[in-house]
Amino acid sequence: MSTEVEDVESFRQRAGAWIRENLPEQDSSINMSMIRKGMSDEAELAAVQRERAVQRMLFDAGFAGICFPKEYGGQGLTPAHQKVFNEEITGHEFPARLQAPSISPCAAVLLDFGTEEQKQRHIPAILKGEEIWMQFLSEPSSGSDVAAALTTAVRDGDDWVLNGSKVWTTGAWWSDWGLCLARTNWDVPKHRGLTVFMLPIKQDGVDVRRIEMLNGSMDFCQEYLSDVRVPDSDRIGEIDGGWTVGTRWMFHERILFSSPLVTVPSGTTHSGVGAGSLVEVAHSLGRLDDPDTLDLIGEGRVLELVKFAIQGRVGAGIASGKMNDQSAAIGRLFTGLTGARLFTLAFDIAGSTGAAWAESDGPAQHCGDDYLMRQSGCIGGGTLEMARNVISERVLGMPRERSLDRDVPFRDVPRGGTTRA
Amino acid sequence: MNVELTSEEEALRSTTARFLDDRMPIAAVRDLRDDPAGFSMTYWSQGAELGWMSLLVPEDLGGGTVSDNAVADLALIAHEFGTHAAPGPLVPCNVVVSALAGAGDAHAEALEALMSGASTAAWCYSEPPPNDALGHIDLEIRVDGDDVVITGTKRPVENGAAADLLLVTGRTGAGLSQVLLAASTPGVTVKPLSSADLSRRYATVHFDDVRVPVTAAVGGVGEAAAEVERQLQLAIVVSNAEAVGALQQAFDMTASWVNDRYSFGRPLSTYQEIKHRLADLFTWLQASHAINDVAITAVGSGSPDAAELTSAAKAYISEYGGELVQDCVQLHGGIGVTFEHDLHLFVRRVTVNRACYGTFAEHRRRVGQITEMRKDRA
Ligand SMILES: Cc1cc2nc3c(=O)[nH]c(=O)nc-3n(C[C@H](O)[C@H](O)[C@H](O)COP(=O)(O)OP(=O)(O)OC[C@H]3O[C@@H](n4cnc5c(N)ncnc54)[C@H](O)[C@@H]3O)c2cc1C
Numbered sequence: 120m121s122t123e124v125e126d127v128e129s130f131r132q133r134a135g136a137w138i139r140e141n142l143p144e145q146d147s148s149i150n151m152s153m154i155r156k157g158m159s160d161e162a163e164l165a166a167v168q169r170e171r172a173v174q175r176m177l178f179d180a181g182f183a184g185i186c187f188p189k190e191y192g193g194q195g196l197t198p199a200h201q202k203v204f205n206e207e208i209t210g211h212e213f214p215a216r217l218q219a220p221s222i223s224p225c226a227a228v229l230l231d232f233g234t235e236e237q238k239q240r241h242i243p244a245i246l247k248g249e250e251i252w253m254q255f256l257s258e259p260s261s262g263s264d265v266a267a268a269l270t271t272a273v274r275d276g277d278d279w280v281l282n283g284s285k286v287w288t289t290g291a292w293w294s295d296w297g298l299c300l301a302r303t304n305w306d307v308p309k310h311r312g313l314t315v316f317m318l319p320i321k322q323d324g325v326d327v328r329r330i331e332m333l334n335g336s337m338d339f340c341q342e343y344l345s346d347v348r349v350p351d352s353d354r355i356g357e358i359d360g361g362w363t364v365g366t367r368w369m370f371h372e373r374i375l376f377s378s379p380l381v382t383v384p385s386g387t388t389h390s391g392v393g394a395g396s397l398v399e400v401a402h403s404l405g406r407l408d409d410p411d412t413l414d415l416i417g418e419g420r421v422l423e424l425v426k427f428a429i430q431g432r433v434g435a436g437i438a439s440g441k442m443n444d445q446s447a448a449i450g451r452l453f454t455g456l457t458g459a460r461l462f463t464l465a466f467d468i469a470g471s472t473g474a475a476w477a478e479s480d481g482p483a484q485h486c487g488d489d490y491l492m493r494q495s496g497c498i499g500g501g502t503l504e505m506a507r508n509v510i511s512e513r514v515l516g517m518p519r520e521r522s523l524d525r526d527v528p529f530r531d532v533p534r535g536g537t538t539r540a
Numbered sequence: 541m542n543v544e545l546t547s548e549e550e551a552l553r554s555t556t557a558r559f560l561d562d563r564m565p566i567a568a569v570r571d572l573r574d575d576p577a578g579f580s581m582t583y584w585s586q587g588a589e590l591g592w593m594s595l596l597v598p599e600d601l602g603g604g605t606v607s608d609n610a611v612a613d614l615a616l617i618a619h620e621f622g623t624h625a626a627p628g629p630l631v632p633c634n635v636v637v638s639a640l641a642g643a644g645d646a647h648a649e650a651l652e653a654l655m656s657g658a659s660t661a662a663w664c665y666s667e668p669p670p671n672d673a674l675g676h677i678d679l680e681i682r683v684d685g686d687d688v689v690i691t692g693t694k695r696p697v698e699n700g701a702a703a704d705l706l707l708v709t710g711r712t713g714a715g716l717s718q719v720l721l722a723a724s725t726p727g728v729t730v731k732p733l734s735s736a737d738l739s740r741r742y743a744t745v746h747f748d749d750v751r752v753p754v755t756a757a758v759g760g761v762g763e764a765a766a767e768v769e770r771q772l773q774l775a776i777v778v779s780n781a782e783a784v785g786a787l788q789q790a791f792d793m794t795a796s797w798v799n800d801r802y803s804f805g806r807p808l809s810t811y812q813e814i815k816h817r818l819a820d821l822f823t824w825l826q827a828s829h830a831i832n833d834v835a836i837t838a839v840g841s842g843s844p845d846a847a848e849l850t851s852a853a854k855a856y857i858s859e860y861g862g863e864l865v866q867d868c869v870q871l872h873g874g875i876g877v878t879f880e881h882d883l884h885l886f887v888r889r890v891t892v893n894r895a896c897y898g899t900f901a902e903h904r905r906r907v908g909q910i911t912e913m914r915k916d917r918a
Contacts, residue, residue, distance in 0.1 A: 413905050420910075429827045507816040508815070517798075
């Protein structure tokens with residue numbers, strides 16, 4: 120077998136032909152992390168099954184995990200190959216739910232820190248669509264301050280016993296595995312007492328409860344962990360070394376759909392409708408000739424183009440070492456703000472249809488709910504305020520915030536209220 | 541400016557940077573406040589020797605580039621103009637040079653004079669209010685036998701008063717024409733305007749039945765629309781590059797100021813409000829670099845996306861750049877609105893860029909139209 124890397128153009132031909140043959144056309148502007156109330160549970164489960172099957176088709180055809188090493192079921196190709204694959208799949212069905220967080224950050228973290236055995240067991244399974252993973256990071260007591268996790272893991276022979284609660288996972292009720300940050304030491308400062316574990320979600324000690332979002336979506340979940348036994352072989356990274364894993368994990372999360380590890384239509388970002396959808400909303404309401412609408416569409420497209428450009432710049436800067444990894448927060452901040460603005464533009468184009476709508480209103484029927492949910496892209500994946508902290512402190516080198524939890528045993532750190540019991 | 545430059549690009553940039561450090565420190569720029577031209581011809585011809593005027597000219601006509609994208613090379617010079625608030629008609633002269641270089645031998649002498657820095661030029665493009673909408677052209681270029689006759693008014697014309705040569709864009713019937721003429725041609729009157737920039741001069745140029753031979757035309761009479769659009773794109777991305785340089789400078793000054801300045805016993809940079817503002821400003825700055833670099837690549841390579849990306853860059857940098865520099869002023873406090881502090885020199889550069897070659901709202905609409913048309917075709 121040749122070890123030569125297939126050249127990008129012939130890969131494009133091959134990928135494009137396979138996609139056109141096997142994957143039906145589908146509007147790619149339907150955004151991945153745009154949470155809308157829609158399907159019944161049955162329909163949602165069926166959609167998950169279908170996406171697992173599509174991921175399996177990608178795997179069997181040699182297109183899953185393009186940048187993952189071959190020994191873990193990937194293709195051992197380059198980000199340039201993933202980029203052209205993303206271009207080719209644009210406008211076609213693709214397995215959205217399998218990409219983030221399963222492939223990145225979760226499989227990415229396994230690749231960075233997993234043991235050989237862990238990688239062999241899970242990365243191919245993820246790439247085949249057999250395992251869908253969730254990030255168990257946020258807790259009712261802390262989200263931004265993720266290192267202040269209270270979920271506790273206590274050693275018991277060859278096992279660890281986990282207790283606590285994780286929250287704000289999207290889709291945990293139909294998922295398989297959780298990548299979980301837990302506290303293993305209360306007597307050291309917070310960052311030094313954390314460990315990362317993996318655990319199956321569908322087991323007795325894990326009680327998954329669904330949370331209704333303000334738009335009626337039931338995909339948000341909270342997990343209650345009671346005496347969940349995790350073998351030590353399912354620990355990822357060092358004991359009490361969870362923050363080393365966590366830092367990398369957060370990096371993967373920040374770049375999310377710009378990661379070379381995921382397969383998504385070109386131009387997919389964390390949130391927000393595309394400028395093309397603004398035209399569709401305007402068109403469906405007969406407003407294309409209205410000069411105010413033209414302004415709003417123009418603004419949306421300008422921001423979208425700048426978003427692509429800044430992602431390219433930051434990506435190139437990080438790749439060449441001219442910018443540090445933390446610079447990913449620049450893209451995160453820009454994408455968050457732009458996403459929220461695009462929902463607002465769509466809402467303003469929709470006019471009163473944003474306040475009251477019928478199903479026959481076509482694309483405009485979503486504008487009201489999307490606008491109500493506008494901020495979710497500025498919160499999920501780390502808030503914009505945290506991105507601003509990172510940019511100012513880690514990119515610009517400005518002084519760190521004074522904190523009351525540094526160099527103090529975590530046990531003694533003051534704690535406040537929680538979002539949910 | 542791209543995050544990474546090749547060594548040739550870096551050499552081009554740093555040569556101009558060193559020249560400007562030496563020849564145009566801020567004090568020298570300040571001295572030009574009351575200078576009628578805003579720059580000296582010695583300075584200009586020295587700059588021409590560094591390549592300022594020859595990047596857009598093909599090698600067989602005596603020009604040459606360092607990379608495969610001449611516009612990107614010129615933008616590196618423009619960036620340094622921005623970081624130094626440097627004087628001189630970089631944009632209009634290069635627009636005219638590129639127009640002449642594209643028009644064959646007819647204007648070889650003028651081209652040579654511009655490339656050597658012995659002459660300067662102005663591009664008479666925009667028109668006075670209320671007919672100053674982007675792309676609106678009323679000035680008439682009428683063919684009369686072997687002559688063309690020019691009637692109308694242009695404003696604001698950068699370098700209009702100091703230029704030896706004028707490139708006039710006007711209407712011939714339903715098409716556009718361009719004519720190159722000496723500023724001294726009878727019937728041309730030039731009235732200087734006051735300007736928001738310290739060293740950059742603008743004028744109103746009036747053409748009162750100005751008659752020149754038809755050989756003065758640059759490109760086909762009535763057939764110049766595509767060239768005019770290309771010149772506009774060029775003027776915009778190069779002006780943007782200058783504005784981004786000025787933004788970079790204003791940002792850097794502000795970032796170091798918030799470290800030095802104390803309030804309530806601690807540096808401003810320790811306040812989260814200030815840190816978050818800097819994070820936003822830095823993100824806008826990076827976004828401005830990024831979108832203009834993409835636009836420069838498109839304009840330089842003649843890509844079909846050039847119009848959309850140019851307008852996107854112009855809209856973004858005009859809108860956010862204006863806010864960025866004003867926020868830099870705000871973070872300086874009282875000293876920020878004084879003449880003695882240098883910040884205003886960069887605020888000025890960004891401000892004139894915001895208002896020339898179309899407002900951000902006009903460019904947004906251009907992008908909106910292109911977006912709608914693309915969807916229509918799809
Ligand atoms: C759509 C969506 C999907 C999500 N998916 C997941 C998931 O799969 N897994 C998971 O673990 N979590 C997930 N989250 C949770 C998300 O990561 C957290 O909501 C987020 O990190 C904020 O944490 P919090 O909700 O506890 O808010 P808090 O941390 O309590 O923050 C409240 C407010 O205070 C601000 N703030 C907090 N600290 C500071 C500071 N130091 N300086 C300045 N401002 C500060 C925040 O920016 C925010 O505005 C998701 C959230 C959303 C909205």
